[in-house]
Amino acid sequence: MNFIALKMLTGDRAKYLSLIFTVAFASFLLANQVSIFCGIMLRTASQVVDVADADLWVMDRETQYAEETKAFTDNALYRIRGITGVDWAVPLYKGYARATAADGKFRQVILLGLDDATLVGAPRQMLLGRFEDLQIPDAVIIDRAGYAYYFPGESLALGKTFELNDHRARLVGIAEASAPFATFPVFYSRYSQALNYVGRERNLLSYVLVKAEPRVSLDGLSDRIESETGLRAATTEDFKWQTIGFYLKNTGIPVNFGITIALAFLVGAVVAGQTFYLFTLENLKQYGTLKAIGVTDGRIIGMILLQALTIGSLGYAIGMGIAALFFEITLLHIPTRGIVLLWQAVIGTGITVLIIIAAASSASGGCWCSSLRSCFEDSEDERKRDCGSLPGAA
Amino acid sequence: MNANEIAVRCRALHKEFGDGDSRIEVLRGVDLSVYLGEMSFLMGPSGSGKTTLLSVIAGLLDKTRGEIEVLGQRFEQLSSQERIRFRRDNVGFVFQQYHLLPALSAAENAAVPLLAARVPRGAALAKAKRLLEELGLGPRMHALPAQLSGGEQQRVAIARALIHEPHLILCDEPTAALDHETGQAVMALLVQSAKREDRAVIVVTHDNRITEFADRVALMDDGRIQRVEENGERPRAQGINRKRPPLDVISRGVGL
Numbered sequence: 001m002n003f004i005a006l007k008m009l010t011g012d013r014a015k016y017l018s019l020i021f022t023v024a025f026a027s028f029l030l031a032n033q034v035s036i037f038c039g040i041m042l043r044t045a046s047q048v049v050d051v052a053d054a055d056l057w058v059m060d061r062e063t064q065y066a067e068e069t070k071a072f073t074d075n076a077l078y079r080i081r082g083i084t085g086v087d088w089a090v091p092l093y094k095g096y097a098r099a100t101a102a103d104g105k106f107r108q109v110i111l112l113g114l115d116d117a118t119l120v121g122a123p124r125q126m127l128l129g130r131f132e133d134l135q136i137p138d139a140v141i142i143d144r145a146g147y148a149y150y151f152p153g154e155s156l157a158l159g160k161t162f163e164l165n166d167h168r169a170r171l172v173g174i175a176e177a178s179a180p181f182a183t184f185p186v187f188y189s190r191y192s193q194a195l196n197y198v199g200r201e202r203n204l205l206s207y208v209l210v211k212a213e214p215r216v217s218l219d220g221l222s223d224r225i226e227s228e229t230g231l232r233a234a235t236t237e238d239f240k241w242q243t244i245g246f247y248l249k250n251t252g253i254p255v256n257f258g259i260t261i262a263l264a265f266l267v268g269a270v271v272a273g274q275t276f277y278l279f280t281l282e283n284l285k286q287y288g289t290l291k292a293i294g295v296t297d298g299r300i301i302g303m304i305l306l307q308a309l310t311i312g313s314l315g316y317a318i319g320m321g322i323a324a325l326f327f328e329i330t331l332l333h334i335p336t337r338g339i340v341l342l343w344q345a346v347i348g349t350g351i352t353v354l355i356i357i358a359a360a361s362s363a364s365g366g367c368w369c370s371s372l373r374s375c376f377e378d379s380e381d382e383r384k385r386d387c388g389s390l391p392g393a394a
Numbered sequence: 395m396n397a398n399e400i401a402v403r404c405r406a407l408h409k410e411f412g413d414g415d416s417r418i419e420v421l422r423g424v425d426l427s428v429y430l431g432e433m434s435f436l437m438g439p440s441g442s443g444k445t446t447l448l449s450v451i452a453g454l455l456d457k458t459r460g461e462i463e464v465l466g467q468r469f470e471q472l473s474s475q476e477r478i479r480f481r482r483d484n485v486g487f488v489f490q491q492y493h494l495l496p497a498l499s500a501a502e503n504a505a506v507p508l509l510a511a512r513v514p515r516g517a518a519l520a521k522a523k524r525l526l527e528e529l530g531l532g533p534r535m536h537a538l539p540a541q542l543s544g545g546e547q548q549r550v551a552i553a554r555a556l557i558h559e560p561h562l563i564l565c566d567e568p569t570a571a572l573d574h575e576t577g578q579a580v581m582a583l584l585v586q587s588a589k590r591e592d593r594a595v596i597v598v599t600h601d602n603r604i605t606e607f608a609d610r611v612a613l614m615d616d617g618r619i620q621r622v623e624e625n626g627e628r629p630r631a632q633g634i635n636r637k638r639p640p641l642d643v644i645s646r647g648v649g650l
Contacts (some may be wrong), residue, residue: 289495292487293481296478330592
């Protein structure tokens with residue numbers, strides 16, 4: 001009976017294609033919006049995620065998220081280095097500076113000052129130059145997006161100069177860095193040099209990056225650092241989620257995307273579900289005929305499920321294909337770089353489509369039984385008389 | 395099963411719909427016997443309960459009270475799924491509006507009962523094609539229902555009713571959607587192809603012009619069988635059951 005189910009499905013080409021298109025559209029919208037939302041949220045923690053070497057971030061106790069820092073005294077660094085279980089601890093400056101190119105083009109930039117000796121936190125993926133060259137006086141590394149802003153259309157080249165808050169800086173490397181939330185260019189320099197760029201405050205140490213000794217519990221080490229320094233220590237993962245959580249709680253982004261995702265779900269559930277439901281209702285007489293002929297309930301339900309699965313899987317596959325194509329294209333553009341089709345969104349959308357289709361099938365599955373008697377048609381008068389009180393008898 | 399054995403026996407059969415004030419009693423004590431080897435007609439005015447009786451005989455509706463036995467089987471002893479399987483193995487249907495599946499070809503439509511009985515698709519289609527050839531639809535077996543005339547569609551429906559060789563064929567107004575000539579041809583075809591000693595055919599109809607094909611006519615009114623006229627009480631078409639021309643000749647003769 002499977003081929004009958006598929007022929008019934010594909011018999012009306014226009015309806016069949018509209019069903020697939022609806023599921024494809026809903027799938028695309030769901031996966032697309034969820035991935036963009038997650039991509040944007042992950043951007044808020046870009047600078048945290050990009051530091052792969054450290055286990056713990058030590059910061060002021062009141063720090064809410066990565067962008068907002070309150071500097072603390074350099075003494076804390078030495079105290080942390082003396083705590084049992086700390087393999088190494090290095091300073092990290094994170095702040096903002098104004099970078100002006102030779103042609104006068106300027107922009108607020110994120111400035112990261114890396115430990116002079118070890119350069120912990122340096123970008124992993126260098127597109128041009130070597131990160132070790134940060135040891136050269138006045139050396140800075142810029143991210144690809146920043147370079148494209150200052151020198152649009154130019155091929156990557158080193159040796160260009162900037163003014164960073166009126167201090168000279170020379171480009172020694174171009175790196176690939178995760179896109180920051182505010183899309184500011186990212187500049188890397190040595191810690192000591194970064195302090196020169198931003199001027200003098202009493203305290204300038206934003207974070208201390210800590211590597212734990214092997215087999216030392218990170219939770220236990222965090223507790224020790226917090227109790228001995230009065231600062232706060234968080235794992236990279238915890239700090240990332242704390243930062244993301246801040247944006248989720250304090251911005252309208254989740255509401256905005258939530259509405260879009262809910263709309264996508266509604267489009268999927270209502271339009272795709274209803275279209276399939278109506279499709280099955282239109283076929284009720286055919287199912288009634290099959291049941292009268294002797295096709296069992298189980299096989300009819302199997303036929304409806306096969307139709308639903310066919311539509312669902314084809315629509316889902318097309319939707320995911322379009323979504324993948326979308327992200328392949330947007331990945332090439334600097335403003336949307338780093339936002340990818342997440343596997344979690346792909347799986348989640350698949351489950352959602354399955355639920356929608358299953359709900360629509362079960363809703364329509366309950367109706368075909370009542371269509372059975374309509375196979376026997378009589379004159380209008382007799383039907384009114386004979387069947388008027390029967391549910392679904394038409 | 396042999397001719398003159400009872401295929402369907404109804405005794406004091408009642409069928410009601412609804413409850414309380416909205417209760418309608420459509421069948422009010424039907425007594426009826428249908429015999430193997432015969433073509434029995436159920437006739438009567440609109441609202442007399444013919445279709446309801448046919449539905450109860452088919453096991454599509456449950457009786458309210460009374461007795462009904464179909465091919466020696468009491469439906470109340472069967473589960474719903476057993477009843478469906480009983481229908482699949484023993485009953486063929488011809489509907490007024492044909493109810494062919496629009497996406498399937500004529501051959502595929504005719505093969506549906508065999509496919510429902512899990513006969514392999516190739517074998518089912520081969521048998522359907524042979525049957526359609528016999529019914530004069532050889533050149534049209536790949537056509538979709540929408541590409542067939544009303545008479546051709548009804549012939550496909552007859553093929554579908556016959557293909558699994560059931561012992562009981564139920565026809566609901568098989569000629570109502572056809573013009574007189576085509577209706578006559580369809581009935582002749584039905585008689586030629588469906589009448590067998592081990593098979594009973596029940597035809598519900600309003601159409602007085604086809605009663606010549608009946609062996610027995612049960613007249614229904616107000617939910618009861620008022621009278622049964624047996625073979626010989628009405629004028630019958632000469633030679634219908636005696637000399638059988640090939641089926642495709644009958645079809646072509648009336649331009650189906």
